[in-house]
Amino acid sequence: MKWHELGELQCPIARSLSILGDRWTLLIIRNAFMSTKRFDDFQRELGITRHLLTERIQRLVEHNIFEKVLYNEAPKRYEYKLTEKGLALYPIILAFSSWGNLWQNENQEFPEVKYKHKNCGHFTRPEMTCDCCHEKIDPKQMQLIPFPENEK
Structure with a gap:
């Protein structure tokens, strides 16, 4: 391809x-x-x-x-x-940054990139949550429903 x-x-x-x-x-x-x-x-x-x-x-x-x-x-x-x-790409940039902080800096040779929420003034670690129950997304608890089955 x-x-x-x-x-x-x-x-x-x-x-x-x-x-x-x-x-x-x-x-x-x-x-x-x-x-x-x-x-x-x-x-x-x-x-x-x-x-x-x-x-x-x-x-x-x-x-x-x-x-x-x-x-x-x-x-x-x-x-x-x-x-x-x-x-709308911001969550992707945050996800890459969070993953890189955690998994591409095992020797801690680089300072961690941090994010500060301007509204409340606190540092945050963005997490994905379910928009319905607000639980943290766990890949083991997710199921992909491919098209066209997702219309059922």
């Missing part, structure tokens, strides 16, 4: 990976959540080549994850801002 064909599969994970499934794209999105907006800033912060960055940002704009906003008329310069669809 070719990479671009993932977007045509019934699986929502495969369709998502067709857009987000490379390391640079997720790092670009991570930096956007850290208030990076301009091409040169993304390039400087990530150390990515101009060609790769251009390609990845164009894909994010094409899929309505970034909005391209003109901030300087002459010469034309643009900022890239997360759309509502892009902001």
Whole structure:
């Protein structure tokens, strides 16, 4: 199967990976959540080549994850801002960060990335919970119901 064909599969994970499934794209999105907006800033912060960055940002704009906003008329310069669809990726960034803090830092050679909830002022470790009973999600207690069986 070719990479671009993932977007045509019934699986929502495969369709998502067709857009987000490379390391640079997720790092670009991570930096956007850290208030990076301009091409040169993304390039400087990530150390990515101009060609790769251009390609990845164009894909994010094409899929309505970034909005391209003109901030300087002459010469034309643009900022890239997360759309509502892009902001909806925040739980994925949190999940990657939490997993990396726990499983990719066994020797504790790196400081743990922490998240502070602005509303209450406390540090938090985001967790997934059931939207019905509010219990913490346990993979052993979950069942995937594939389409079209989920319509029954």
